[in-house]
Amino acid sequence: MKIPVKNYVKKSFLMISLITISAAFTGCNFLSNSKTIVRISHSQSETHPDHLGLLAFEEYIESRLGDKYDIQIFPNELLGSSVKAIELVQTGAIDYAVASTGNLETFDDIYQIFSIPYLFSSVELYYKVMDDKNFTDNIYSSTEAAGFESVAWLDAGTRNFYATTPILTPDDLKGKKIRVQQSPTNVKMMSAFGAAAAPMSFGEVYTAIQQGVIDGAENNELALTNNKHGEVAKYYTYNHHQMVPDMLIANLRFLDSLSEEERVIFDEAANLCTKVERENWDIQIQSAIDHAKKMGVEFIQTDIEPFRNKIIHLHKEIISENSKLEPLYKRINEIEKEM
Ligand code: GCU
Numbered sequence: 001m002k003i004p005v006k007n008y009v010k011k012s013f014l015m016i017s018l019i020t021i022s023a024a025f026t027g028c029n030f031l032s033n034s035k036t037i038v039r040i041s042h043s044q045s046e047t048h049p050d051h052l053g054l055l056a057f058e059e060y061i062e063s064r065l066g067d068k069y070d071i072q073i074f075p076n077e078l079l080g081s082s083v084k085a086i087e088l089v090q091t092g093a094i095d096y097a098v099a100s101t102g103n104l105e106t107f108d109d110i111y112q113i114f115s116i117p118y119l120f121s122s123v124e125l126y127y128k129v130m131d132d133k134n135f136t137d138n139i140y141s142s143t144e145a146a147g148f149e150s151v152a153w154l155d156a157g158t159r160n161f162y163a164t165t166p167i168l169t170p171d172d173l174k175g176k177k178i179r180v181q182q183s184p185t186n187v188k189m190m191s192a193f194g195a196a197a198a199p200m201s202f203g204e205v206y207t208a209i210q211q212g213v214i215d216g217a218e219n220n221e222l223a224l225t226n227n228k229h230g231e232v233a234k235y236y237t238y239n240h241h242q243m244v245p246d247m248l249i250a251n252l253r254f255l256d257s258l259s260e261e262e263r264v265i266f267d268e269a270a271n272l273c274t275k276v277e278r279e280n281w282d283i284q285i286q287s288a289i290d291h292a293k294k295m296g297v298e299f300i301q302t303d304i305e306p307f308r309n310k311i312i313h314l315h316k317e318i319i320s321e322n323s324k325l326e327p328l329y330k331r332i333n334e335i336e337k338e339m
Pocket of ligand 1: 156
């Protein structure tokens with residue numbers, strides 16, 4: 001039987017990936033032509049800013065340490081959903097993954113901080129906080145016991161609701177089934193909005209909307225185009241409930257295996273990854289909006305206050321339940337005052 005080229009390539013790729021992973025699981029020190037293969041998983045397409053940032057990461061390392069390391073990037077959840085990829089980094093089956101803080105929350109609850117709705121009052125504040133080492137250092141190292149740590153953050157914009165029917169006020173969310181990441185705080189947020197949360201992996205969202213299993217989801221504008229959700233959900237409402245970054249996470253044993261000089265290069269490459277990703281972010285968001293409009297998506301500007309008022313009580317509630325969050329919350333307020 002003839003296998004369509006696209007499927008064939010995808011299947012071969014998957015097969016190679018599985019072989020590579022199983023070798024890693026069995027403890028093989030995986031070398032190709034005596035180079036160490038460094039595998040990175042992410043859930044976006046090859047044109048997404050995350051991928052472009054990772055290409056810069058690859059180029060930076062291979063141009064300096066190319067005789068020793070072969071960086072391989074696996075996009076499109078090819079190695080598994082985001083949560084699966086985090087687990088693979090945890091066990092050392094792969095070395096790096098891009099993971100949303102929403103999905104990292106169950107690995108260390110310090111990541112809950114980013115899921116607090118309306119945490120940042122502006123994008124400027126969000127950037128300032130994310131560039132503040134006092135703020136990020138503790139967070140980055142929080143998952144050490146779990147076998148991995150964050151080495152860089154990537155912009156993932158502002159999250160808003162999109163659905164098959166227009167959401168103009170929080171009342172329009174009542175009774176709706178909305179996909180969220182696999183994060184308990186997001187489930188809490190949706191129930192405070194009066195909706196039913198449907199936690200599932202990113203790759204399942206398109207079909208779930210198409211088949212009417214859910215009424216909508218929440219994400220940045222790139223989800224409409226890069227992930228084609230705009231084909232099945234035609235109303236995108238700017239209610240600005242979260243700014244949730246992506247983290248580049250790395251297996252600790254791998255990081256510890258690097259010499260001091262190599263570690264410097266890998267860290268510089270991680271910083272470059274953030275820089276390139278962020279440079280591409282704003283450009284791509286603008287073109288995603290234009291593209292989504294051509295797909296027939298309506299962008300709705302709405303009053304965010306009713307959305308905010310409905311769930312602002314969650315700040316106190318979430319912070320009082322998790323002692324790690326209070327100092328981070330205070331630091332955000334301090335940075336805001338300094339602005
Ligand atoms: C964003 C983010 C991804 C995340 C996804 C999601 O696209 O960049 O890392 O997986 O949201 O909602 O799951």
